[in-house]
Amino acid sequence: MKLITKFIWIYLTVTLLVLGIAGFLSYHIITDEINNELKWEFLDRIDRVTYLIERGRRFHPKRSIEGDRNLIIEQLDSIVEPKTEVSDTLIWHDRLEQNERNVKVSAYRTINDKSYYISTYGAMIESDDVKEAVIKILFWILLLQVLGAFGIGYFVSGKLFKPFRETLDKIKSFKLNRKSYLPAEKTGVEEFDNLNRFVEDMTRKAVSDYQNLKEFSENASHELQTPLAIAKGKLELLAETPLNEEQYRYIEALERSVKKLSRLSESLSLLTRIENEEFENSHEVNFSELISEGIKTFEEFIEFNNLTLETKIADNVIVNIHPALADILWTNLLQNAIKHNVENGFISINLTPEALTISNSGNPTDVPTDHFFKRFRKADQNSTSIGLGLAIVERIVRQSGLDVSYKVNQTVHTVTVELKNVNNG
Template identity: 65%
Template sequence: MKLITKFILIYLSVTVFVLGIGGVISYYIIKGEVDKELKFEFMERIDRVTYLLEQGRTFYPRREIEGDQNLVVRELDYPVANRVEVTDTLIWHDRLEQDEQNVKVSAYRNINGSPYYISTYGAMIESNDITEAVIKTLLWIIGLQILGAAGIGFFVSGRLFKPFRKTLDRIRNFDLHQKEILYAEETNVKEFTDLNNFVEQMTRKAVSDYKNLKEFSENASHELQTPLAIAKGKLELLTESDLSEEQYQYVESLERSIKKLTRLSESLSLLTKIENHEFSNNQKVNLSHLISESIEEFREFVIFNKLKIETRIEEDVTIQMHPALAEILWTNLFQNAIKHNIENGIIWVELTRDKLTIANTGKPLSVDPAQLFERFRKDEQSSSSIGLGLSIIERIAEQSKLDIDYRNENDRHIVEINLNHVKTT
């Protein structure tokens, strides 16, 4: 829902609520004024009857006085104190065929030594007429409010919110890799100016942090490779010298650690580049060709590990993806299927235009499959794996807008990638 639409709905809701309360108040105010006028008129009638009685006029229990049928004059047989009572009463209305509320004024008077009861009633304006008038007035006001709100929403807001929409478009099109700061633009609305200033500060900081992080990761990766290469070379020279069996085992252990550290450095560097979106998905990759070639390249390695491969690959399945990421994604998947397999195990590969599935036999998992996508998370912490393979796969899938699912069923490790979210042919 747009901001202006929400504002209009809130405005109209408050308007209807306030006008509803105002309508009730207006009804009682109008009715009170009408009743007050009626009381004055009825008191004049009573004073007139009193005057006529004082002049010796005689009335029957109910007597018409100059066309007034809503008058009761009755002589009482018991003494009374002079007083006036004003009440509401229901009187049958012949035309409407229902009881209508009327104002009744009753007076007890001592006239020429005799007690009298004088009563009159009536309604200058009926209650339903007041209600109808108030409702009509409120409906006109609400109608005008709706027209005014719609006019503000669809005409005035176009110009009023133009700076906000412009800032929103600039944020939407902001690309961190271009390292361009969104400089603040002055507007005639303080809140929009504050927003633009905040956006400038945030983009300035984001660009600065991105540059620093990128330089650090590149420098760290580069600086690590040199001492690792030197250490590796020294160890190779050391193995050529006369070493005892125990010393040779120490050297082999160091070589394995250096290889693991090298893989760790390369993997962390790759993860950083992926998370910094340094790869663009602007190329078509023939996934069928890539997978088929890769399987052939790993054929000897698969045979060496006493594994069997079963494939079902559709031809010419292409995907919009960076070629390097596509190769890294498949290579990590395939190497995991080999590395975490069992002796005389099987690897299943299936590629369709909708999904890529790779499964392998293996030991049951001891952890939740979702946790294996976390960095440095491994099923067996003592294994030689550095625990970044599935993290890299997940980051590549996220950047390439691929849905990835990993599960363990019947001693099978299954990774399924949905290809429907990206352009395929």
């Protein structure tokens, strides 16, 4: 849900709650005010009648004055204590032909040693009428509030939040390997200006750290390869000198360690370059040709390990990927199937427009398959593998917008790369 949509929903929810409370209070306040006005009006009428009687005005019993049908004046036979009573009563309404609720004010007054009963009444406003009026008012207020909310939402989303969206788009498109930070732009809004300055500081530092780390990695890899090459050459020369059997074993172990360290350095350097997205320019790569040529390169190695190879490769499977990454992806998958195989095992390669599947025989494992895509995770810790092959595969697949999965069915290991074939969209 977008921020402005959430804001509108919160605004309308609060509006409905406030209008509901306001409607309840308005109904009771309006009703009480009207009833109080009626009571004060009737009390004023009684005071006026009292004043006229004091001035000598005579009234016929049960007759109203000045044509007022709702006023009753009666002279009592005995003296009573002055008092005033307010009550509700039902009075027949001729036009509506039904009893209507009325407010009745009755007073007992003693004037010139005579007691009088003075009563007046009037129809109260029906509660349903008050409710209807309040509901109509609240409805129009709510309608205006809704229109105002969407109007403000459109304005806020379209204009006020425009700098925020622009900054967000820049952050999404920001890449470290471009070696350029995001300069802060003035927006006229303090919060957005603070955000842009923060983004500039963070991207400037990220670019600087990336550049320093990249230089360190490249220098370290280069400097490491030189002594490794020297050590490898010296060991080869030493192996050609007269040595006893134990010395030869030591030299072979050292050569294996040097080779593994060299592969480790190269793999880590490659993994860093992939994670830094230095392979950006994708092309249409023919996976059918890539795999067919790659199999020829590894034929002798497969035969040397007494493995049976089965292939089913569809023609013209085109994938949008960086050519170097495509070659590394395929090579690592095949090398993984060869290294982690068993004696007299098999390798099955199946390429379709939808997926590349490589299955191989292997030892059962209890290690969760998702761990194989992590660095230095291996099913057999005694293996000569450095444990980075599938980690590199996972990074390539993720950067290229593909999917990869690893499954183990007893002694059969299967890696599947879901492809986005250009020909099939």
